[in-house]
Amino acid sequence: MKKISIIALLLFAVYVFCMYSYMMSHSGVIPQALQGTAADPVMFMSGKELYLSEEYSKIRNFLFFIATPLEWLLYFLVLVIGVSRYFEKVAIAQSKWRLVQNAGYLFFLSGFLYIVLLPFNYYRYSLSKSYGISTQTLSSWLRDGLVDFGVNFVTTFIIVTVLYWLIRKSAKRWWLYAWLLMIPMTLFVTFIQPVVIAPLYNDFYPLKDKELEAKILAFAGQAHIPATHVYEVNMAEKTNALNAYVAGIGSNARIVLWDTTLNRLSEDEVLFIMAHEMGHYVEKHVYWGITGYLALAFVGFWLTAKGMTWLIARYGRLLHIDKLSDIRSFPLFLLMLSMLLFLSNPLSNYVSRYQEIRADDYAIALTKDKQAAVTAFQKLTIAGLSEVNPPTLVKWFRYTHPTMLERIQKVDEQEPK
Template sequence: MRTVYKALTFTYIVYAVGILAYIYTQDPSRVPVYDIGGVSDPTTFMSRAQIHEANAVSRLQYVSFFIFEPLQWIIYFVVLTSGVSGRMKYMTQQMTHVKAFQRILYVIGLLALLFIVHLPINGFYFVIDHLYHLSSQTASSWLGDLLKSFGLDLITQVPLFLGVFWLIKKQPNRWWISIWVLSIPITIFLMFIQPLVVDPIFNTFQPLPDQQLKAEIISLTTKAHIPTDQIYVVNKSKQTNELNAYVTGIGSQTRVVYWDTLLHSMTKGEIVFVTAHEIGHYVLHHIYIGIVVGLLIGYGVLWVFYRLYLWIVQRFKESLHIDGPHDFVALPLLLLLYSVLSFAILPVENAISRTMEHQADQYAMMLTHDKKDAIQSFQMFAKHDLQAVNPPFLVYIFLDDHPTLLQRIDFVAHWKS
């Protein structure tokens, strides 16, 4: 196994050097010749210092993503192959003879171990956000949010993993289909429960105090036939300085939510355009389309997951000390396969998301016919959130679930009503 670890380490280092070379030889602020000096060219709406800062933070974010994702796979692999997973199982057997409790203790222990191992990575992002003024959150608040997330993970993932291994044992040839079927109501339920139950755990939601702006937003929602007058602002400034807004819920529970950072940074016209974009997602049923497409992709991914998992367990169960597919010692293998496959399908998911985001931009233009504020809102995202207007191709397909700011600004600039 030492030879495997050495080869893995060497491969990872070569990969990391390649990623660094690729990212740092690209200029994410570069625009095509025909856009130079135009409204999508950062030199026309950002200072040289802002462009330098946006390039620096963007490159760090790109490199972090491409380096930390495979690092996560290595962590799962090491936990699985080094005997850590087996020793954790042995410890739970010494603590109780009740198999159900053994499984619960094992899952809690593994999640706690992964939380600790990932803490330095989360800390890196915390430092970067503060270094470039993308966050003003205190260390204690940041750690508190991490612990809340860990608590939610325990509440949701312990029964989830116990259920998965139970299905693997009871339905050795069909468990992946059962998981997919069960994921349908769970996905739909979480879509409605998260904004009402989970999000308020981390932030405070209050009715929008600006009555004039509220009246304009309600005018937009009325024009779009959205049955709501619930307009909220959430105190995201406690965690981040970045900008965002969204429409969530269904029927009488529909609500428009603004991050307070957006309200403090954008003009009324820019806020109206951003709202029209989010309304577009609602009117065009993107939430439901996303669920259906996600479930269809999930079906295929689970089939591949099932085949790979069974093959690996059958081929390597002796060296990995796994009793069979239903042995919960194989949980790191489940997490490894899930992470790798999730990464592999990102280009497909992002391409679909970018299509819907473009459709929402089209809807916003049809609703507002306001080129000036639309362009300025995109320029504000670039300046305030330090977003690169034209990221490298690999970043675009693996990281960007929106069209580039270059594409979005050019689209609006050439819009013909």
């Protein structure tokens, strides 16, 4: 156990060193053909902004690439050292009821992981604040963390209770039944997210600028979006970044603008951003996203079931797992699912980038205002200190949107359709 743990720590240290070297060696040079164009950050960012953007992007990208493997390492050590087995024993000793045992085990496991990862998450928060992206107070950040913990705990408790009940009932096909149950659950969560979950973190209220709201709703009418209000959310107390979105499905679809976007962008730029978000609705990207997510989940559940069965049969003693139906095997489930999700990022991000290009095209067709699109993208870059030309690995694994270099270049060159 000690030998395996040391090897895992050493492998993680080597990986961290390699990723650090890769990220810090990237220069972000703009192709010569685009130098001096609207896509060149030199043309719309100050020297200080350019420096901060490059520095902040490198650190943020590095943290992204070590955050998920760090979770893998924790899941592995929790199993190998016997922490998961200990939490199960303590939970079983507290009650004879399985539901109470599951709740106790998950509370111990979730609390342990939350505390262990708290310094890392605090560093990411303080980094964002030091570069002027986050404006959130420490108390507000801690409150959001506790809300996250509570929401995740309740959600995970429901999932685990159903999941391990299925495993006990059908050791071979539990993964298929779990996937089938995911379909209505995913649709339900997507439906309630704008009106139940999102308000837990921020206050939403009707847009104060009624003239702007009328123009946005006029666009929404052309897009056949069933919305009678545009909502504003108070994000300025948490961030300087800009954003807007159309969320939800059916009658719960909501058009939402961050107040930072309203404060920093002109009316034409806001209308372009909203037209872009409506493009996602028109092309039913939410539904395509749900379909793709469920398809990947099907493959992921199948591979996880096969992988867990093989690992427990071969290394169950090392992992302190006697059988798959033991709730102590849950960290192994999280480990395998997290690895598969991470490896699927290039594919899902590629599809997402294609959808973003389609939404940009729709916005240009609706607004017929290329200039507003270009300046909006430039301001989004400045507000988030975004990297316009990231390294290849970063683009594959992180970027759900095309790079700003690509978006500005494409919009600047195309003719409205």
